[in-house]
Amino acid sequence: MATKKNHRLSFDAILDELETIVHRLENGSVSLEDALQSFEQGVHLVRAGQHKLEQAEQKIQILLTQSGDVEQLSSFYPTQGEE
Known part of the structure; x- marks a missing residue:
């Protein structure tokens, strides 16, 4: 199935x-069918x-939790009003 193949691609390959x-x-x-x-x-x-x-976000959370820097993860996300 195409979905399984897509999950094996790198993120950059997916974007390409x-x-x-x-x-x-x-x-x-x-053609319409091809589209x-x-x-x-x-x-x-x-x-x-x-x-x-x-998956990348989960890895970052794990690494920051292990290093005790959980607060730094919030800097990845805009606070309300910054979007």
Whole structure:
């Protein structure tokens, strides 16, 4: 399944694949079926990328907890009003 393959890609490779899909779709020279297939592939890639980001966040939390610097993690997230 394409989803399993996407999870094996690096985060940068996922972004590259998404960029390729966007350019292909923006070009407008693909058939409707190909566009739908590319869109579906893009959705799977986005989910795989989100999963990789969540994993990275968990690793950061673990490392900061182990080092006692948990407060530093809050600097990754904007406070309300800073968004």
